[in-house]
Amino acid sequence: MSKRCALTLLLIMAVWNSGSSEEEEECKNRWIHIRKLPSRFNLDLLANCSEYPMLDDLCPYLGNHGLGQKTHNRSRSWYRTDSSMLELIFHRRMLEYPCLTQDPFLANAIYLPYYAGLDALPYLYGPESNSSALHGLHLFHFLQQDNPQIWARHMAYDHFLVMARPALDFSQPLTNDPPIWGTSFLELPQFFNITALTLEARAWSWQEHAVPYPTSFHPANLGLLESWLTRARRSKRSVLALFAGGGISGGSATPNIRRSIRSECENTTVDSYYEKLCEIVDCSSGVCEHDPIRFMRPMLQASFCLQPPGDTPTRRSTFDAILAGCIPVFFEELSAKSQYGWHLPENEFEEFSVFIPKEEVVFKGLKILDVLQRIPRARVRTLRERVLKLIPSVLYRKHNSSPGLRTKKDAFDLAIDGTLDKIRSRLQDLDFVI
Structure with a gap:
């Protein structure tokens, strides 16, 4: 069986509602219809996993x-x-x-x-980098031609999708000539009304909402989750602060937060409570991206995990740190x-x-490090306990997981709860009957 056929069979295993009264009550105001799209909008894109320019082979991550x-x-x-697989x-x-529900007008x-x-x-x-304003138009044309009344019912305010990149990658102004960076998907008037779930939202966002980067931890049952929580809670925190990431060495001499972190870590003094005050896990050139053991063990041993902005403000490492029970330290x-x-x-x-x-x-x-050392030990324990409680809400559990x-x-x-609330609020503001 071909890779594409296998993916197709796996992705059509939807279990539609049976219409029981119990389901009707549980699903009140929560019904979702999955729009049927031609494979060129999803599965065919996976079939090209080894052919995307400027990127490593994505096929191993399918x-x-x-x-x-x-x-x-x-x-x-x-x-x-891989974070790019969030859509899948x-x-x-x-x-x-x-x-x-199979009925889009009941959704x-x-x-x-x-x-x-x-x-x-x-x-x-x-080669299409100079045609960024075209991204998404083929989807819009399909939605207009195939059952256009679905799109038109609420002027697309009830539609949502997932975009596994920061929103800025889809926000190039249509007036940029020549184009600079990104596509113009979110700038197209045709998509102004939809809700986009992105890995990072813009400061002025109203179309999109950020959802967590996927980590490497995807438990399939409650026992596996609880076992990890126990490990994270009992782990000895022998390091005060940890930074796992790139951009620490080389490059421009211009002052920046990552350079400041390196300078501090290289000039730490002795502390009576921690074995080490600062540790750096060099993740340059993407060496940590698909190898969680490189950073998860050090994170389990650290009290605080530093989260400086890089090319964009957000980091997947934020959620890796939470997963390890390591208190995140933000700088913006x-x-x-x-x-x-x-x-x-x-x-x-x-x-x-x-x-x-x-x-x-x-x-x-x-x-x-001075700021972190001044935080009372009792306060550190309180912060860590709250981080541990966040773990279930920031991970993506494995599909077909246990009822527990x-x-x-x-x-x-x-993300689904938030999307439904956002759509409901927007429709009410526009006086749609819902």
């Missing part, structure tokens, strides 16, 4: 419905997950969503299984506080994280 291959043969929860991961989970929301991030790659890196609000409100409530940030303005560090000499694990809402569940 396994296990986008979770990637297991980190080793005996692993039961750990996979080599989300699609697979949508197929087992309990409140699906409270319409899900478009369009792999927008993968479809954007030729516009970002390939766009890194998380103004991003992941459905998963990391903005009004609770001081309960599970530390904020140190990067300007104070880079330009005024504030020492990160499904009682705990994960990143997918919270």
